[in-house]
Amino acid sequence: MKSEQESSANANSEAVKKFMAERKWEMHSCSACGRTFFSKPFTKMDVSACGWHKCDKGEYPFRTYSKRKRMLTPAQINSRMSEYFRSAGFDTAIPMNIANFEGQTDLVIAGVQMFDDIIHRNQKIRNDKVFLAQPCVRMQFQPLVESQEGTSTSFVNVCIEKMGAEFFEHLQSVDHWCTILSKLGLHMNDFIVVMRTSIKDWGTGKFSALELFFSYGGLELGDAAYLLIPQPNRPAIAISDIGFGLERIAWAVNKTDSYFDTLMPWTATGTREMFDSCRTMALLVLCGIQAANKGPGLQFRRFAKVLSEKYYGVDVYSILAYYFDYWAQFIKPSINREAAIQLARLEIERFVNLKVCETLRLPPPRNETTEAYFDRLVYTCNINIYELRKAIQTCKT
Numbered sequence: 001m002k003s004e005q006e007s008s009a010n011a012n013s014e015a016v017k018k019f020m021a022e023r024k025w026e027m028h029s030c031s032a033c034g035r036t037f038f039s040k041p042f043t044k045m046d047v048s049a050c051g052w053h054k055c056d057k058g059e060y061p062f063r064t065y066s067k068r069k070r071m072l073t074p075a076q077i078n079s080r081m082s083e084y085f086r087s088a089g090f091d092t093a094i095p096m097n098i099a100n101f102e103g104q105t106d107l108v109i110a111g112v113q114m115f116d117d118i119i120h121r122n123q124k125i126r127n128d129k130v131f132l133a134q135p136c137v138r139m140q141f142q143p144l145v146e147s148q149e150g151t152s153t154s155f156v157n158v159c160i161e162k163m164g165a166e167f168f169e170h171l172q173s174v175d176h177w178c179t180i181l182s183k184l185g186l187h188m189n190d191f192i193v194v195m196r197t198s199i200k201d202w203g204t205g206k207f208s209a210l211e212l213f214f215s216y217g218g219l220e221l222g223d224a225a226y227l228l229i230p231q232p233n234r235p236a237i238a239i240s241d242i243g244f245g246l247e248r249i250a251w252a253v254n255k256t257d258s259y260f261d262t263l264m265p266w267t268a269t270g271t272r273e274m275f276d277s278c279r280t281m282a283l284l285v286l287c288g289i290q291a292a293n294k295g296p297g298l299q300f301r302r303f304a305k306v307l308s309e310k311y312y313g314v315d316v317y318s319i320l321a322y323y324f325d326y327w328a329q330f331i332k333p334s335i336n337r338e339a340a341i342q343l344a345r346l347e348i349e350r351f352v353n354l355k356v357c358e359t360l361r362l363p364p365p366r367n368e369t370t371e372a373y374f375d376r377l378v379y380t381c382n383i384n385i386y387e388l389r390k391a392i393q394t395c396k397t
């Protein structure tokens with residue numbers, strides 16, 4: 001016998017098929033993974049496979065599609081979206097600090113975590129519907145940044161969230177997303193929508209989620225999930241969670257060769273890994289996170305280590321300042337810019353100081369910049385200037 005969850009999931013996937021058919025989407029079955037997916041009749045996409053990242057060729061054909069006349073920044077796209085959703089009756093929610101203490105992850109990885117205290121701490125159910133532009137960090141992308149276009153460890157999750165949503169309300173929200181994406185110049189003809197039912201567990205028990213993944217010309221932009229989250233002392237909570245990657249939308253809109261083309265200072269050069277590390281580190285420090293051996297502070301330390309070991313000698317501090325200003329467009333800084341850059345600098349140079357200290361068997365560094373450490377070594381400890389200068393060269397890239 002089927003569980004109640006399973007039969008409602010089946011009813012919902014039938015509702016999706018009906019909803020898509022009414023909007024002239026054609027249904028297909030993927031020759032590679034067997035999933036159901038949808039495309040418009042005049043799509044340019046190859047519809048033999050679903051366009052899911054495991055089934056397509058990993059190319060991004062959208063880059064050759066016709067471009068809009070004027071490029072848009074992520075912040076401009078965000079404000080157009082928030083205006084659209086406000087006019088559609090959504091409230092704008094204030095983003096959370098990236099350090100997460102309520103849920104199961106150290107850092108906020110998705111906007112839906114605005115409900116963490118309700119899901120995990122039995123707080124009162126909410127019934128409002130909101131638009132949220134939530135800065136997020138996903139560490140699992142770190143090894144992919146350099147090798148795979150379109151990935152970054154930090155991004156803005158633009159989402160609409162509705163707790164207690166009926167399934168038809170969820171589909172209405174999907175409709176809203178199709179409208180705003182079209183308004184931004186991303187035509188539905190160029191999308192493939194993949195349907196998936198998956199089993200999740202957010203710590204309160206297993207549940208099945210019905211998800212629709214939106215792939216634009218080979219680039220996965222976001223997904224619409226309908227969740228029924230089990231609760232120990234009350235009925236399962238329904239959530240309509242529809243989230244997109246703002247920077248990916250910006251890439252799709254602007255159609256530059258590389259995802260990072262518009263996500264780095266115009267005059268700077270360097271690897272994606274370097275820019276990505278600065279970008280995420282700036283977000284962490286802007287939220288008041290300090291280096292530590294566990295939790296959010298450990299992630300901060302990891303990026304500092306990459307920057308000190310592989311990129312010391314590059315002016316990463318002006319790049320950090322650039323990204324501080326980027327994130328400040330989305331989340332209120334809990335620290336001023338100069339203090340933030342100084343904290344990042346101390347952590348990056350801590351590794352450099354330790355390396356020089358070890359190489360030359362010097363008195364240990366304090367919590368100080370490399371300049372301050374050397375100053376102390378030269379004027380207080382009588383260390384040879386030329387040995388120090390030679391040692392510092394070995395730390396530089």
Ligand SMILES: [Zn+2]
Nearest residue numbers: 030033050055
């Ligand atoms: Zn597939």
